[in-house]
Amino acid sequence: MGWLAQDDERFFPYPFLRGSNVKFGIVVSEGPYTHQASDTAYNFAKSALEAGHEVPRVFFYHDGVNVGTRLSIPPQDERNIQQQWSALGSEHGIDLVICIAAAQRRGLLDEKEASRQGKDANNIAEGFRISGLGQLIEMGIQTDRLMTFGD
Amino acid sequence: MSEDIKKFLYVNRKAPYGTIYALESLEVVLIGAAFDQDVSLAFLDDGVFQLTKGQDTKEIGVKNFSPTFRALGDYEVTKLFVERESLDERGLSADDLQDIVWEDEDDDYAEKPSIRIISRAEMADIMADQDVILSF
Amino acid sequence: MATLHTVNKSPFATGALLSCIAHAKDGDTVLMIEDGVYGASSGTNVSDALTARAGSVTLCVLGPDFAARGLATDRMLDGIKSVDYAGFVELAASNDRTQAWL
Numbered sequence: 001m002g003w004l005a006q007d008d009e010r011f012f013p014y015p016f017l018r019g020s021n022v023k024f025g026i027v028v029s030e031g032p033y034t035h036q037a038s039d040t041a042y043n044f045a046k047s048a049l050e051a052g053h054e055v056p057r058v059f060f061y062h063d064g065v066n067v068g069t070r071l072s073i074p075p076q077d078e079r080n081i082q083q084q085w086s087a088l089g090s091e092h093g094i095d096l097v098i099c100i101a102a103a104q105r106r107g108l109l110d111e112k113e114a115s116r117q118g119k120d121a122n123n124i125a126e127g128f129r130i131s132g133l134g135q136l137i138e139m140g141i142q143t144d145r146l147m148t149f150g151d
Numbered sequence: 152m153s154e155d156i157k158k159f160l161y162v163n164r165k166a167p168y169g170t171i172y173a174l175e176s177l178e179v180v181l182i183g184a185a186f187d188q189d190v191s192l193a194f195l196d197d198g199v200f201q202l203t204k205g206q207d208t209k210e211i212g213v214k215n216f217s218p219t220f221r222a223l224g225d226y227e228v229t230k231l232f233v234e235r236e237s238l239d240e241r242g243l244s245a246d247d248l249q250d251i252v253w254e255d256e257d258d259d260y261a262e263k264p265s266i267r268i269i270s271r272a273e274m275a276d277i278m279a280d281q282d283v284i285l286s287f
Numbered sequence: 288m289a290t291l292h293t294v295n296k297s298p299f300a301t302g303a304l305l306s307c308i309a310h311a312k313d314g315d316t317v318l319m320i321e322d323g324v325y326g327a328s329s330g331t332n333v334s335d336a337l338t339a340r341a342g343s344v345t346l347c348v349l350g351p352d353f354a355a356r357g358l359a360t361d362r363m364l365d366g367i368k369s370v371d372y373a374g375f376v377e378l379a380a381s382n383d384r385t386q387a388w389l
Binding site for chain 3: 012022036037040043044046047048050051053067072145146147148149150
């Protein structure tokens with residue numbers, strides 16, 4: 001950021017773009033519909049993208065992995081947290097990663113993992129993928145700011 | 152230290168067993184060790200309870216993960232900062248904590264303590280000196 | 288080199304807000320979000336602790352969370368700045384790191 005004085009409007013006439021191009025890594029570590037964390041994280045990510053920043057990856061951890069099931073059916077007059085994330089992810093190319101250790105404990109499986117574990121179903125929503133904790137560390141290394149939303 | 156090494160701080164503020172966070176933090180630390188970053192762990196508020204001696208989980212049906220802290224040295228995780236004020240507030244002292252050491256291969260494999268008891272002001276300085284803060 | 292701290296717990300339920308302001312450095316920003324916004328009202332048992340740091344630490348509240356909980360703006364502690372999600376993003380971008388006090 002900041003190859004010259006961005007606070008000086010002579011050089012940087014677009015104050016709303018100040019500090020632009022920050023890469024945000026986001027951790028969601030609480031379950032949807034119980035805790036506000038996944039909603040706050042979504043609102044943050046949406047605003048960050050609207051402001052011209054990047055959100056290359058969101059890491060769903062602990063009960064946050066439950067965001068990624070495609071089998072949730074919230075009442076029609078409520079927001080659908082999974083669909084919100086899937087839509088934002090596909091629009092902006094966000095890597096939506098579900099922690100595998102947390103997912104397996106809570107019954108979140110993709111097709112490959114279901115067949116490997118001999119389970120008769122899988123439930124991962126579009127745009128999400130299951131991977132390891134290394135993805136969280138890598139996100140910390142490769143982004144400029146790490147945002148954690150949880151309990 | 153090369154440019155692409157970041158300072159990672161794992162902030163532990165929760166007690167073990169009542170919730171999963173303490174165990175998960177340790178899991179991330181172990182996985183993260185493979186990434187060769189500059190890793191420190193902070194224990195403050197109820198997080199200091201994670202390091203106490205004598206944890207025995209036999210009767211609650213949950214794994215006792217406290218011995219794992221003693222293995223951190225093998226993963227080159229050697230900086231465990233514990234806040235003195237948090238210990239005091241909870242009626243604890245350094246003697247109530249496990250002995251956690253690491254072997255310094257540059258010093259004839261001498262065993263050195265990993266736990267460093269520091270003041271709240273020093274903890275604030277450490278937090279302000281990080282690139283990435285992971286909160287549990 | 289400053290930090291954006293976020294606090295999402297009511298100060299009447301946990302010590303997160305007090306711990307946060309005890310560790311924040313001069314020049315840092317503390318943003319109360321989710322149930323953390325209950326800390327932003329005046330006349331509470333944490334008001335004095337917040338006011339004591341208000342000169343050296345920037346205190347902010349996430350407006351949408353404040354409004355959602357029906358809290359009265361005219362009872363907000365003096366010196367607290369209300370930001371929306373765009374303002375939250377700006378704070379996170381303009382500080383060097385963020386720390387969540389969960």
